[in-house]
Amino acid sequence: MGRAPCCDKANVKKGPWSPEEDAKLKEYIQKNGTGGNWISLPQKAGLRRCGKSCRLRWLNYLRPNIKHGDFSDDEDRIICTLFASIGSRWSIIAAQLPGRTDNDIKNYWNTKLKKKLFGRVPQSQRKPHQFHHSPSSTLLYNCSNNTYHTPATSFSCFEASYSSSFSNTSAPCLSASSILGPIQHYQLHDSGVQMLGGEASCSSSDGSCSNIQISNHNKELEYSNGDHHQQIGMQSYNNFYSEVADDESQKLIMASNGDHGWSGQQKPSNGLWGETETPLDYGIEEIKQLISTTSSCNSFVFYENKADEKVMYY
DNA sequence: AAACGCCCCAACCGCAGTATC
DNA sequence: TGATACTGCGGTTGGGGCGTT
Known part of the structure; x- marks a missing residue:
């Protein structure tokens, strides 16, 4: 017997979060906390979302002190060095960069930093x-x-x-x-x-x-x-x-x-x-x-x- | 102005680890 | 001790935005 699905896939909403959903989730967590149970949270908060989706939205976007926007040179250096040292352990790297999420860093690495790094030597010259x-x-x-x-x-x-x-x-x-x-x-x-x-x-x-x-x-x-x-x-x-x-x-x-x-x-x-x-x-x-x-x-x-x-x- | 292609990033998916019963 | 539930993580995807032709 396989694992039961974490939520009813047919009845959950997927895709981008609306401002109303954000507000509901934020308000619920600020009032009640996560209760240590993400699976039951969306129901309690009145959201038609999977618990995993709520968790991700909160951790990556809604929780306080999240830093968005450009990465500083210091942050670049930390990411590069830690990546060189420990590889794609994004959560560990994120732990060294207050306000940054693992998803943020992962995206930043994949879309910009890697290119910036490799871009130092043009491919044709390698x-x-x-x-x-x-x-x-x-x-x-x-x-x-x-x-x-x-x-x-x-x-x-x-x-x-x-x-x-x-x-x-x-x-x-x-x-x-x-x-x-x-x-x-x-x-x-x-x-x-x-x-x-x-x-x-x-x-x-x-x-x-x-x-x-x-x-x-x-x-x-x-x-x-x-x-x-x-x-x-x-x-x-x-x-x-x-x-x-x-x-x-x-x-x-x-x-x-x-x-x-x-x-x-x-x-x-x-x-x-x-x-x-x-x-x-x-x-x-x-x-x-x-x-x-x-x-x-x-x-x-x-x-x-x-x-x-x-x-x-x- | 329309079509196209690329980039970026939010969100999803699947898996592994851990907790609980 | 094994099955199930849940969490957390990293890889991947898809769609919107933007630049170029």
């Missing part, structure tokens, strides 16, 4: 990126069709790193992590990119070997280095990690909590990502700090959907 032995200059480039792309699904934005030492073969290897996705390792060949699967190994220049083991099911990440075997704490399901090899091929784990935003952190000397290192309550100042930190990384890439492929720009 060229395939050449790989360099530098952690901050890596993109997946498919030589066969001359596009940047990732074979993994659900990448909305990721930070990738490249290391010639991150492989036990002669071919260079790349690791990438994404929002809600595990680190993926890719072998780079002249003909394109081969995904290495859920578990990959690497050899460091110091002779030690580290393994990153991914469990897609429970989104746990384990790190082992010699006799150290440490589960890196997953504070929430949507953490993502990017692994960067520094000059000495020592591991620097870039960890970002999708909800609260870490920027790059050296793995603590005790090898533990403890609770104390997890900034769970970022305020605006911390977000600003995050922005300044991540801006300096300058290694974010974005994609645009083009038919069935994801094309990367940066």
Whole structure:
């Protein structure tokens, strides 16, 4: 048996809200609150609307202190940085922009900001990126069709790193992590990119070997280095990690909590990502700090959907 | 002035997560 | 413990407005 519909579809009004409906909804909520039950609210308020529709109308338009109109440069910067950091988590981004709704930000991103951002480099002038032995200059480039792309699904934005030492073969290897996705390792060949699967190994220049083991099911990440075997704490399901090899091929784990935003952190000397290192309550100042930190990384890439492929720009 | 195409944004839809029974 | 109810979220759509031809 499937789920019962939230409302009687045949008897609810759809489409744009009239000023009268707005007034009814506003008046009802200001008098009575939502009562924690949107489903029954329209009936009580005398509206022929679905509860979901009422909720959306209230949250996106009618509730107090909603800010409409142009976004400031600061807001642009916050959106860009958070999008680069956590992807299309609009509600989280909206939480950092008082008065803005997730829908607003989503629309703004899709219609203006993305174009503004990509518009910095005209499409005709974008060229395939050449790989360099530098952690901050890596993109997946498919030589066969001359596009940047990732074979993994659900990448909305990721930070990738490249290391010639991150492989036990002669071919260079790349690791990438994404929002809600595990680190993926890719072998780079002249003909394109081969995904290495859920578990990959690497050899460091110091002779030690580290393994990153991914469990897609429970989104746990384990790190082992010699006799150290440490589960890196997953504070929430949507953490993502990017692994960067520094000059000495020592591991620097870039960890970002999708909800609260870490920027790059050296793995603590005790090898533990403890609770104390997890900034769970970022305020605006911390977000600003995050922005300044991540801006300096300058290694974010974005994609645009083009038919069935994801094309990367940066 | 009409036709056309593009852009923008409000609203809808479906799904996942959580609460409740 | 499973079924159902409800909420919240992100992706998508559709229609109005506006600019261009």
